[in-house]
Amino acid sequence: MNSAMEDRLREALAEAGATVDAGTLKPLRAPERRRFRVDFRLVAVAATVVLAGAATTVGLLSGPGGEDRAVAADPRSGEREVVVFLCAKSSDRERTSCKGGAGNEEKRKIEAAVRKVPGVREVFYADQSTAYQNFRRDFAGNKAVLAAVDVEDLPDSFTLTLRKGADPRRAQEALRGVPGILTVQEVTPYVATPADKWDVSVFLCAPSSGMPSCGAERKSDGKGSFTVTKEGKGVTPAQIKAIQRLIASMPGVKEAIFESQEEAYENFRRLYKDNKALLDATKVSDMPQSFRIKLLPDADWSKIVSKLRREPGVSQAVYQRCLLDISRLEDRYGVTLPESKVCPVDK
Structure with a gap:
């Protein structure tokens, strides 16, 4: 089952050409995949940027x-x-x-x-x-x-x-x-985004989520792609408050903010201001809510990300530098590695 968002984005990409990697719009894939393929709604708003420069x-x-x-x-x-x-x-x-x-x-x-x-x-x-x-x-x-x-x-x-x-x-x-x-x-040239300031992005479960961390169930086609067979549930207000308290109590956290769907949508529109087809295909309701975290220099990002990923209502917790390393590996050296090998997370 593909979401309406994915269908609209496929149509938009037919017009927009190669502006966005169409591979991100395949049926939801496991986290261990080519170029950190997560739900496109997360990738877009997270501004998971590709590092610029050639080999x-x-x-x-x-x-x-x-x-x-x-x-x-x-x-x-x-x-x-x-x-x-x-x-x-x-x-x-x-x-x-x-x-x-x-x-x-x-x-x-x-x-x-x-x-x-x-x-x-x-x-x-x-x-x-x-x-x-x-x-x-x-x-x-x-x-x-x-x-x-x-x-x-x-x-x-x-x-x-x-x-x-x-x-x-x-x-x-x-x-x-x-x-x-x-x-x-x-x-892909580097594009500065609001996400650059933050070390960790914590995306919250959206209604009808396709992520297993939100309760969704997926069926594999045996070739690395998945079809969502049961949708997950969105984060509740109580869970948001619990996640906020957890972040505030974590050693190593220097600063944190909450980003609403409306704020995420405005950031998205600024990032893709030259891609009218993509903007027309995207709505405020497609954006995830998230927390952005700035860490202290000596903070153990691995423990922080690991703990946040286990928290109810969290869809994904990602270390921004890890995403850059994954992209740089592929763009500069033609090597594709899963996130678990690029940035092992403390269990």
Whole structure:
């Protein structure tokens, strides 16, 4: 059973094109999924932003290597970036077109195809070794991620900087079906949101919720997607007060606010002000209520999130930095890890 919200958003996305990842609108998925796929209503209002910037790379296949060079288009310049991840030995052969790691001949052909993409200004290449060095530098503060990823897990990649006005979708279309390519994706520019100030977002159960934490029941299709067979219940006023008291009593909490549906809707409209189709498809009642929490520097976020997730009336409690790490892993390095491996929560 899909919600009316999901149906309206699907229609809006047909008009809005690639502004929002349509994958987020599939039937509700388990939390352990690609790019932290939670109920879209939570993602939208939480402003679960994708980290900007492209992979740090070295030389071209046809040029000199060894010189580290960071590629990062300035969003103010109007330039966009697209990353082309190549097939690796670790690529899933059942869920991708990869039949093994891309060979040298395939890489040369991919480079030739990449250079012909309309609107490309610069192209940079990173092999597994370089990607792994950059990965360990970028995630030096996340021991869980460092332990979960080996050099073999990282695909080679080409990063394309597009000229101002160039459409990233043309790059995806031009490279579709090229042998040896795992995926082609745009690097989404960072967008500052009201959520940036807060370390933890606590989303409350909405009426007819599809989240198991709100009492919903879901049936798996065996391929990672779920259909809601029984809707959950919305948070009660008494539960909201209990959650508020719990947050106020927690060591490590510096500041907390409550965000109503109306406030969430206004934030949503500011964030997507240029996407009329999406705005027209969304109502105040689609927005969740939430608490936003700022932590003290030495606070144990894992214990705080774990305790909040068990509280009645809480749909999701998420650590904002974890969401950024998940997105950065996929955008910069082509690696998809479940939240439990990126940010293990204290049990």
